[in-house]
Amino acid sequence: MITYLFTGLFLLLIGYFVYFNAVLSPEVINNPYNSRQDTFANRVIRGNILSSDGTILAETSIMEDGTESRSYPHGNMFAHVVGYSTRGRTGVESLANFNLLTSNAFFGEQIAKEIREEKNIGDNVVTTLNFDLQKAAYNALGNHRGAVVVLEAETGKILTMVSKPDFDPNRVNEDWEELNKEDNTDSALYNRALQGLYPPGSTFKIITLLDYMRENPSYEDFQFHCDGRMTEGNYTISCYGKNAHGDEDLQKAFAKSCNTAFSSIGLSLNESVFKTNCESLLFNRELPLELPYSKSSFSLKESSTPAERMMTSIGQGETLVTPMHMAMVVSSIANNGILMKPYLLERVETYSGESVKTFHPSAYGSLMTKEEANILTEYMKAVITEGTGSKLENMGFTIAGKTGTAEYSSNKNESHAWFAGFSDTGGSDIVVCVLVEEAGSGSEYAVPIAKEIFQTWNMLRE
DSSP, X not given: OHHHHHHHHHHHHHHHHHHIIIIIHHHHHHSTTOTHHHHHHHHEEOOOEEOTTXXXXXXEEEOTTSOEEEEOTTGGGGHHHHOOSSSSOOHHHHXXXXXXXXXXSOHHHHHHHHHTTOOEEOOEEEXXXXXXXXXXXXXXXXXXXXXXXXXXXXXXBEEEEEEESOOOGGGHHHHHHHHTOTTOTTOTTSOHHHHOOBXXXXXXXXXXXXXXXXXXXXXXXXXXXXXXXXXXTTEEEEOGGGOOOEEEEHHHHHHTTOHHHHHHHHHHSOHHHXXXXXXXXXXXXXXXXXXXXXXXXOOOOTTOOHHHHHHHHTTOTTOBBOHHHHXXXXXXXXXXXXXXXXXXXXXXEOTTSOEEEEXXXXXXXXXXXXXXXXXXXXXXXXXXXXXXXXGGSSSSSOEEEEEEEEEXXXXXXXXXXXXXXXXXXXXXXXXXXXXXXXXXXXXXXXXHHHHHHHHHHHHHHO
16 A cells, blocks of 8 residues: 555656646746746857747847857837846747747757857747838837837737837846936836836727627617717716717717717716626736736726716726737727737747747637627727728728727826727738827827838738
């Protein structure tokens, strides 16, 4: 009996060691607090990071005196998403650290280098990033503060991630003190795409619309007359520019981004159901992301005042969201209700190009039904054909989207500009989310940026 017990314990121990090496080891070693990484760096030259088309985004050069120098050929353009590997690690440099410091070169070559006390060359990591789309988004955002995220809807590939203000990853050591000064208002190291929390403004009407549809099977019967402003108690909400939209059905109210119509809708919603539906869309929840991010928030309860309910329904109040999260919500609409997990690593290969590992798309789950996604798509198309996103009409392909103008202070003239939408062609469609800080209306500032990205994508697929 004792023999069987010890044999069983021994087999369990062996099984755990196998499991650790196969499954847990990379995760443990890749932890930025694991000092074992320094040992890897003593034996392996850090591999390159590449875009999906093979463009080098980060590489290690060997100087004449044998020292290693990490460089980023495209400087600020990929600063946040690729990251840096000095003063800690961020971005892909952190996410793929284990792969970059592991060599899967030919075994004989590794042994020979070990004997000569030479370092082996680490594996290269090919990302999902599209160089041309990243460049288009970076240039289109220009000198504005903000963020751009581009996803491939049917796979979850992160094609673009831009955040500004940015920094030069080649000069992190030299600029470290300046970048971290308490009075530095740029917060250039802060990845606004993943960590910036903003009121979503009218892009949130996508979610309010979905909740209204779920609570009201006869939603198509909705009728409203907009006078440009609406007062409930002692609180008044106005449409953008105090425009009076007149008689509206639900599609027109959505396309014109009518604040008064959606405030009226907000007053009619069940607060508990609304919160549950928002949380099913991952508000107040963890996101399926491998990079550090901020959790989006939604707050509405039975004791909420009419003013709070009105503001919440149009994306104001206490609702906050990251550009990445908004892109994920729209991605599920573009993909028939299914959210694909966003991912950045496409494959790992040796320095000579031999395949080591390939990463595949994986579904997070259904955020809505296919029917709901199709209805939202039609409403979002109307934004482009007859509403606030008209600058995206006549592009040669169909676009569905929603603009947003989000107030962020007591001064109602100060607002962030939003656009969240997708190409609707039926083949490798992209989701584009643009956030421009302190700019103005979404139709005036965010839509033109999205247009540059859609145009670039269209040229690439021809």
